[in-house]
Amino acid sequence: MAQFPALKTGAVAQYPSDRTRRFSTLRFHFVDGTEQRFPGHATVLKRWTLRLDLLDEAELHEMGEFMATHGGRAGTFSFTDPFDGLVYADCSFEQNEMALEYLDASRGRVVVVIKENKS
Numbered sequence: 001m002a003q004f005p006a007l008k009t010g011a012v013a014q015y016p017s018d019r020t021r022r023f024s025t026l027r028f029h030f031v032d033g034t035e036q037r038f039p040g041h042a043t044v045l046k047r048w049t050l051r052l053d054l055l056d057e058a059e060l061h062e063m064g065e066f067m068a069t070h071g072g073r074a075g076t077f078s079f080t081d082p083f084d085g086l087v088y089a090d091c092s093f094e095q096n097e098m099a100l101e102y103l104d105a106s107r108g109r110v111v112v113v114i115k116e117n118k119s
Contacts, residue, residue, distance in 0.1 A: 001089065002070060002077040004114070005062050007055070012082045018049040019083050022115070045116045046081070046088065053109040060100050060108040072096035079114055090117045 006012050022045040026038045055063070070077055072093055079091040094113035102108045 002066075004077055004079045004091070005066050006080075007052075007059055012050075012080050017051055017082060019081070020047045020049075021045070022047055043118070045118060047094070047116070048079070048081070048114045050082075050112040050114065051109070052112065055108050055110065056106055057102075057108065060102070060110065063110055063112065064098055064100050067093060067098045076117065079116075088116050091115065092117055 004012065023039075026040050028036045028038075030036070052059075052063070066077075069075075070093070073096050074092070076090055076092050078087055078089045080087050091114050094115050098110055098112065100108060100110050
């Protein structure tokens with residue numbers, strides 16, 4: 001399985017980046033007005049928003065190529081959590097396109113949203 005690319009410094013993210021947790025609950029409504037709730041999946045899933053503001057042209061190109069070769073939301077890859085260093089084996093992008101923004105000749109930025117899939 002492919003690994004999400006690290007920056008030339010070896011880091012996976014820059015600050016500020018966010019990590020949130022996602023819960024899933026299935027809710028069934030009955031005719032008598034009552035409801036019943038069940039967990040949608042067994043574990044809490046994580047979601048990372050990486051704001052990469054200080055990328056050079058090579059790093060921007062690598063990010064764009066990685067998304068293109070892995071098919072956007074359809075592809076899966078492993079991702080190292082920048083907050084605790086754990087590797088999550090089944091992750092994907094939350095969007096199909098990546099807006100690469102070139103600020104000047106040697107600097108660019110992109111916002112990447114990665115989600116953990118239920119495996």
